[in-house]
Amino acid sequence: MTHSLEKLPVLCIGSVLWDIIGRSSSAMRQGSDVPGRITRVPGGVAMNIAMALARFDVPCELLSAVGRDAAGDGLLAQARARGLGVAHLYRSEDLPTDSYMAIEGANGLIAAIADAHSLEQAGDKILRALEHGPLGTVQAPFGGTIALDGNLTLDLLRRIAKSAIFARADLRVAPASPGKAERLAPFFGHAGTTFYVNLEEAGLLCHSGFDSAQTAARAMVERGATRALVTDGGKAAAFATADLCLVQTPPPVLVARVTGAGDTFMAAHIAAERNAAAPDIALSAALTAAAAYVSGETPL
Template sequence: MTENADILCIGSVLWDVIGRCDTPMRQGSDMPGRITRLPGGVALNIAMALKRFGLAPALLSAVGRDTEGDELIAACQARGLGTDLIYRSDDLPTDQYMAVEASNGLIAAIADAHSLEAAGDKILRPLGDTPYTGAVALDGNLTVDLLARVARSPLLAQADLRVAPASPGKALRLAPFLETGRGTLYVNLEEAGLLCQTHFDSSDAAARALLARGAARAVVTDGGNPATVAGAQGVVTQTPPAVAVTRVTGAGDTFMAAHIAAERRGLTDDAALSDALAAAALYVSGETKI
């Protein structure tokens, strides 16, 4: 199943429809800009970034057997990503994500990942019955029940499990990973607060609180403010490079992929965090190609 893959990316694979405006916007604004459609979804964004960082990812997800799905699979293959393990549904449409961005950040977004949720455990069938010991990047677009099963599954007990919630609205879906003490959690400050049912003023405080609530390891970001990695080896906090922001959708996924790739190369906590923050800064500045 995975002989040609360095890491399995499990979660959303969909089309990103992004409207971007070069000036500030507020609720109700009607502004000129550009609208693009690109392959996206948390798992796919992470996989594309991992590929750029020299790894060979394989995707586990659900994609409709429709025109949009065929185009999406072709786009993934053109980017060198493994698609043979993707569940193709005859009766579920290909998922999509729509966002509006401006110079002052993300204005609004809607994620339609209902087909992935409806597919359920069908996307995990390629794992079979043999425990997997490699690396896994998992996103929170799976159902609550399925995420809980993954957190407790003996098939992934020995995997290098990296988990992201996909959005603040889905942060609480990661609670099973606190309860089981499995995996490295990648969250922003808001998501950390939701998981801990409180408010944090810094990534350092948030990361330490996640450990106290049972997380094996936590990586907490806060936009242009300091980010923190906390685990059994200690706590490391760094400030991201200052850059002009030209895009935000996919920045967290780029950060996560860069951090995974850096640690797979054997870098220390400090060096890996520095690499990941630099990669995310290049991405939001528009200097990294998608």
């Protein structure tokens, strides 16, 4: 690699897809058929993290699978417009671009379906630039920061946790949904990994239930996390390592939106640490940025 460490882009590995979201101001239940709005926006956890990193002026490269179809071309255009690197995306001839569909009523998320089959089928093809260059090789693995999401299959995540091509990386992992949280278990015991989870996901990963982020972050470390950040909406969040546990509360704000809060928190924390912020400063920067995001202050 010719880059110096601070110049390396953050690699965002995982889902890059279209989110199709139906929203209604009515309270909804199974079988509801109500007026509302339907939007199509770029999504997938890796894409969300990359878009949030770009808002903090952190350069990133997407590693994912995107079809050679109109949906894929559209996603690439959206990524390029935000300055995200797409040169190493795997464009499949035969797999369609993935998508996610959610229904949100006045009473919150009613249901969602994530169709990430193409990413799952592409498997380790999405990692070619990390194995055969130019981002890294087995002999000279990538030494920068990697944000990895839990949309990859458990088998591939297990292989990544043991792989030489990830051995020098500063690995930041985030679950894709509570249903996929346990896919991140292979990173317990992995020295280079930082977990970013909410309270529910920490409970799923630790096979327990927690009533505070502090207890959850300590339990994540007990379970084998080298570093764990646990958020809990408007309540206190925690950062724990083997010899440290910091607890801070986000500034109170009026909540205008919540989806994307976790990705904003993670991106702001990565950006702060990239600027060599101390642990307490990085945590407070992340909490403040995510609170501003949920209050609607941050443009999308």
